[in-house]
Amino acid sequence: MKKKYSVEEILRILGEEKQGNKTIRNICRERNITEQTYYRWRNKYEGMELKEALRMKQLEEENRRLKQIITDQALDISILKEVNSKKW
Structure with missing residues (x-):
């Protein structure tokens, strides 16, 4: 555990x-x-002092969140390109 x-x-x-x-x-x-x-x-x-360590943790979390947003957007773009490439 x-x-x-x-x-x-x-x-x-x-x-x-x-x-x-x-x-x-x-x-x-x-x-x-x-x-x-x-x-x-x-x-x-x-x-590190406690304040610095807490700030670093906060920045790491923000960075993780932003990377997830970028990944989601790249996936959305990929899906839209695939849909637009098909002829209706």
Whole structure:
């Protein structure tokens, strides 16, 4: 079962290592995440403040939405070209 962590939770988890009293392996075991997930989060969010990370998440969502719109429009254009190419 996957748990979806919020940006704030991810930053808090990443901050545990910086406190220096826990190893990455222990942090992952306590939070029930893989080390691969931890390193992926670290590559993505390292050095970011909460405000910056939230803004990045918002931009990623907007980008995903815009890509979907473009895909839908391309499909509509393709269908219209096919319909118009047929002789009635």
